[in-house]
Amino acid sequence: xxxxPHTAPAEPDGLxxxxxxxxGAAVDVTGIADSSYWTCHGCGYSYxxxxxxxxxxxxxxxxxAAECRAAYHRIP
Numbered sequence: 001x002x003x004x005p006h007t008a009p010a011e012p013d014g015l016x017x018x019x020x021x022x023x024g025a026a027v028d029v030t031g032i033a034d035s036s037y038w039t040c041h042g043c044g045y046s047y048x049x050x051x052x053x054x055x056x057x058x059x060x061x062x063x064x065a066a067e068c069r070a071a072y073h074r075i076p
Contacts, residue, residue, distance in 0.1 A: 009041050017058060019065035025072065027065040029057050043070035 009026055011018070016036060017029040025042025037048035038061035045064065048057050 016054065017061070019062055021065045021068040021070070023069055023071040025068070025070065027061050027068070029054070029061050031057075038064070040064055040068055040070070042068050042072055044072060 009028075012028060012030050014030040014032065015028055016031065016033070019027040019029075021027055021040065021042045023042065025040065027038060027040045027042070029036055029038045031037055031054075033054045036052055036054045036057040037046060038057050039046040040061075045068075047060055047064070
């Protein structure tokens, strides 16, 4: 699988966990254990805000990664 800047973006500050969706796009959980959120680099969806515990953000990001088949690519 060829990786693009969206499937393998640079690691953001505060990265806790990186999942990959069905087509390899990164789903990043960032923040700290007591205050985290996640973002999918495939479809652009994100969840949470600072204030969500990692125990909430992690399973939701994992569930999203297991179902998402989006791979964001710009078409010139």
